[in-house]
Amino acid sequence: MATNQSLKNQLANKANKKEAAAPTPAQTIAAYLKKMGPEIEKALPKHMDADRMARIALTTIRTNPKLLECSVPSLLGAVMQAAQLGLEPGLIGHCYFVPFKNGKTGQSDVQFIIGYKGMIDLARRSGNIESIYAHAVYENDTFEYEYGLHPKLVHKPAMTDRGEFIGAYAVAHFKDGGYQFEFMPKEEIEKRRKRSKAANNGPWVTDYEEMAKKTVIRHMWKYLPISIEIQQAVTQDETVRKDITADPEPVEYIEAEAFEVSAEEEEQPKEEEKPSNFEQESFDIE
Known part of the structure; x- marks a missing residue:
């Protein structure tokens, strides 16, 4: 018992x-x-x-x-x-x-x-873009750009100390031979970061440069030959x-x-x- x-x-x-x-x-x-x-x-x-x-x-x-x-x-x-x-x-x-x-x-x-890489991947799925990429620009780089009838973009990264981050640009080449590029200075990137609800958290803290490049690509989005389906996909961001x-x-x-x-x-x-x-x-x- x-x-x-x-x-x-x-x-x-x-x-x-x-x-x-x-x-x-x-x-x-x-x-x-x-x-x-x-x-x-x-x-x-x-x-x-x-x-x-x-x-x-x-x-x-x-x-x-x-x-x-x-x-x-x-x-x-x-x-x-x-x-x-x-x-x-x-x-x-x-x-x-x-x-x-x-x-x-x-x-x-x-x-x-x-x-950033997600935005690149979505853009490429449209089938109308040959290549799309973005780069960060630093104060010691050789960098020139101008818009207008004869757009120009020259970027030669410094080989050693590149200095402080000053902005980012994105370039898209279309399959029909056309192209589009946009440059955004750090001041403008910061304005957009501060408008984000995740401004002080997540990738803006851990991957600032990647998010800066993504910001420029998203700004350029409206000029790209992208399908409605892909346009709607990006609305799920944040x-x-x-x-x-x-x-x-x-x-x-x-x-x-x-x-x-x-x-x-x-x-x-x-x-x-x-x-x-x-x-x-x-x-x-x-």
């Missing part, structure tokens, strides 16, 4: 096992991504693989612990935006998932931001999805203390932390 103490021990052991088996936030997200596999596959362009997209998205999420603190629907919504546009998040620079504290709701959400089925919405208000991730945090994902808001979501894991 079991004694009271043995029963207590058995109950304690069961409780300990149950607690030990509780999934980490990263494991929870991995389960959601696995369940989303068929939807991701439907959304992706034919040349992309759903398993690869899920792996890259999970790696991106794991390397930024602040993403694991965000609402699950907005995080999965960002993954679906990347899938629908055929852009890979993370180091390749196609797109970024940026965590932020929503000052109105008080919860942490994820903003989807298209990167938006948030409340869940995977919702339409992208602009970020209305970000709390002053936006999330910033230190290099130490990026190197050491905090997977050992227990879920907080994950249990409150409406998704089911099988």
Whole structure:
């Protein structure tokens, strides 16, 4: 016959096992991504693989612990935006998932931001562009440009100390032989950065030069022979999805203390932390 103490021990052991088996936030997200596999596959362009997209998205999420603190629907919504546009998040620079504290709701959400390489990739899909690229310009470079009837652009980067960043330019060559170029000084780039809800967070902090080049390309967008479908794709830049089925919405208000991730945090994902808001979501894991 079991004694009271043995029963207590058995109950304690069961409780300990149950607690030990509780999934980490990263494991929870991995389960959601696995369940989303068929939807991701439907959304992706034919040349992309759903398993690869899920792996890259999970790696991106794991390397930024602040993403694991965000609402699950907005995080999965960002993954679906990347899938629908055929852009890979993370180091390749196609797109970024940026965590932020929503000052109105008080919860942490994820903003989807298209990167420089993502803008390049989308432009090339139009089929009318032979090549498109952008470069940063520094004060010690040899740089000349002029618009008008005979546009001119000359850029010879300094071989050693290039000095301070002074601006960026973008060039697009069309398949019919035409071309378009735009230069934007740092002052103008800064004005546009400050208008962004992610001005002091995410890629504007970690990849300033890439974002500067993207800003010029986006400014030049209206002059490019791009399809309506691609034009609409770019409207998803700097938006948030409340869940995977919702339409992208602009970020209305970000709390002053936006999330910033230190290099130490990026190197050491905090997977050992227990879920907080994950249990409150409406998704089911099988």
